[in-house]
Amino acid sequence: MSDTLAPVRPGKLIINGEAVDAASGATFETRNPATEELITNVAEAGVEDVDRAVRAARAAFDGGAWPKMKPGDRARLLHKLGDLILANADEIARLETLDNGKPIFESRHVDIAMVAGCFHYFSGWASKLTGETNSVNPAFFTYTLREPLGVVGAIIPWNFPMIMVGWKAAPALAAGNTVVIKPAAETPLSAIRIAELAIEAGFPPGVFNVVPGRGSVAGEALVKHPMVDKISFTGSTEVGKHIMRTAADTVKKLTLELGGKSPNIVFADADLDAALRGATMGIFYGKGEVCAAGSRLLVEKSIYEEFTAKLAERARKMVPGDPLDPKTRLGALINEKQMNSVLGYIETGVKEGARLVAGGARAPINGKGTFVQATVLADVDNKMRVAQEEIFGPVLAVIPFDDAADAVAKANDVFFGLASGVWTKDVKKAHTVSRALRAGTVWINMYNFFDPGMPFGGYKASGFGRDLGAACLQDYTQLKSVWLNLE
């Protein structure tokens, strides 16, 4: 492994503009999934630390340090943070790859652009949030004010740690909220580094806090805290449901971005080379640990055998490699538990009657690391567990279909509704199928594209509320109606 660069500093909590230890002095280890080696120790936030962070965020909000700052000045700080992320791109990308096991190609060239892009894009919105004047009655002057919510708690997963900081903190801050971010315990380093850069950029104390720790302790404390106005959560559907129940006690606003089992539909009239590339990238990008992964590939029967054979050939060429090598396109899964769960699903699929046409096994490097081969299961029936449950790994289930109606029925016959793909040269079919799909995103003749300006979120059990785009600002603001009697 080529991890010969500088050692990583121990991670601290970022509370009230300072890097601090946990009140208890507790720390936890964060390990490199590719080498199984210790990266560094990180301060572990307990209930008391979360309380400190929330109170700092509350004071920064109620005292007006952030919401009453001129929107143009807030915008400048957000933009500067985006610039600082770009200026420190190599370092942040390396932290992300060490922590998560994803290829450095992805962290350095995709994730960095997205997280910096979020701070740049939403900086523009800080000065463009407006209410309306309403002419309900000439005797009154009536108008609405679009106001921030207050303190936003952002709870984020391990698969896109730095991107999620951008998705959640950038719009929340642009709208005038203050934030407390709880990164996943597996991947705390990039969020801590970005919060340090926020201090360097000149954000007032208390505006941008980070409390790494366990979900059951730090996450739970954030959701229960009465001074938190909203929780923006991305993670598993199980934890999302639990958060929804817990947040009910304090009637918190919620955005939930949950799991997916997204259909990627290939019609016989598609550009099949492009579809092949899109299908491969749709599942193996990010090791398949991607909420929007095109994990169910629906292929029209007339091209099914040939397409599946070509897909298997491509998958066999995607050999897992050292995540720090710029040429690597398939990295290590987040940890052993996840790897065993993925391998267990492959076994289940085969037992259920699927045909294993590529991969299927662990692929350690020098005897180490949680690498799994790019795996393709063919002849999958949509009722099988491998077609219905989120595997969250490099495992593709290929399912044949008869016609557009059959494709749509199979695509929608699932608990989730996060994303979907359609490959066809027929424009009418592309749009009619897109309308029929019950999913928050449809990609036509493309897959896994994101932009800070385009909303993203779930239908059905994939959650509610939106990240990104102007639409998500609704979820970080509230409307006040003001009535003035003119008589």
Ligand code: NAD
């Ligand atoms: P997870 O639900 O286990 O954890 C997500 C976060 O919640 C972590 O920070 C964790 O510490 C915290 N958490 C756990 N228990 C908690 C509790 N009781 N109270 C408060 N917080 C708690 O998810 P994960 O394994 O980190 O991530 C993978 C999941 O995330 C997948 O299901 C994936 O589909 C989903 N995901 C969804 C999207 C999306 O936009 N829809 C994006 C990325 C990932």
